[in-house]
Amino acid sequence: MKTIKLLLILTVCTTHYVFGQTSQNQLPTNNDIMKTYVIERIIPGAGDLTAEQLKGVSQTSCAVIKEMGPKIAWQHSYVTGDKVYCVYKAKNKELVKEHAEKSNIPANSISEVVTVISPATAEL
Numbered sequence: 374m375k376t377i378k379l380l381l382i383l384t385v386c387t388t389h390y391v392f393g394q395t396s397q398n399q400l401p402t403n404n405d406i407m408k409t410y411v412i413e414r415i416i417p418g419a420g421d422l423t424a425e426q427l428k429g430v431s432q433t434s435c436a437v438i439k440e441m442g443p444k445i446a447w448q449h450s451y452v453t454g455d456k457v458y459c460v461y462k463a464k465n466k467e468l469v470k471e472h473a474e475k476s477n478i479p480a481n482s483i484s485e486v487v488t489v490i491s492p493a494t495a496e497l
Contacts, residue, residue, distance in 0.1 A: 398497060406464075408465070412459040412461060412484075413480075418455065433478070435474050444468055448462060
């Protein structure tokens, strides 16, 4: 019983300490929130690009992202026959457009993700 009480006291104290260490200026604000975007890129023959060509495009994209700073991040991409669908995190749509322009990679459509569903959604 004493062990359980001690654990409860330690948990409460630790939780209080951790939350007490977070100041208001450390909490995320609306300006800090990264939104998720899906970018459709029409690239004829994209599915036929070699591993080396895809590596080159990826390196170009990563170099531009590094230059632009932490307000944009590339998550991953899906390559199909004539299109590439990319998933990005960014503060706003304009940053995604800027990245496309600087990378010289088309961004034919940029859509903000509103929600994500999966097979788990069917079980809710």
